[in-house]
Amino acid sequence: MSLTDDELDRYARHIVLPQVGGVGQQRLKAARIAVVGAGGIGAAAIPALAGAGIGQLTIIDGDTVDLSNLQRQPLYRTADIGLPKAELAAAFVADRNPRIAVTTTAERITPANAAALLAGHDLILDGTDNFATRLLVSDTATRLAIPLLSAAAQQFQGQIALFRGQPCYRCFVGDAFDADDCDTCAELGVLGALTGTVGAFAALVAIRFIVGIGPDAVGTLHLFDGASLAWRQLRLVADPSCRTCGSHDATDR
């Protein structure tokens, strides 16, 4: 996949990096990323992915803009209140980088539509705000064998992890949260700048994964404490009895 003269100019600051170069930029152009959730995480990650030249972006979000979103979601304006986030995010991407093919789904991801919405992507970035949806996205990603980048923020804590095969996100959080559909941000609060930090970090992890920069981040949980400003890394371990990625037969459940 070659780059046009316009793209060589647009991505000049990438291409001059030895770790990216023309080959890395072509990998970004060829990449298909699904972003689930255009809220606090997505609103920071989507502009970074669009700017980086990800060739195909799918934006999945069934929400409309609420006044309380504007504290942390810089994709949206006061005049956008009541309008669908997926459509607004797509319009932003089209203005930012008209070379990107954007597909939007302005409906909530559900067990009925998840596989159809997520199939055919090279990476899924989950920035949703509740465990039930995260587990649904993770289980679907595992079954479709698509790497999953999970990013979450609440209060002052951010966490980002890249999953591919084992361990999966369900190994990490367990089965207790499948019925938990609460909006954790609404209940517990979140610092607006934290979601931006976590969303931009997730975009960085996605870009280095697509290009192939640095050590493989799969299976490492990155934790950020916005109060102390400390980053920590933990190695995640597979749960051998995980019902999604575990080795036991599904009929044993």
Ligand SMILES: [Zn+2]
């Ligand atoms: Zn698992």
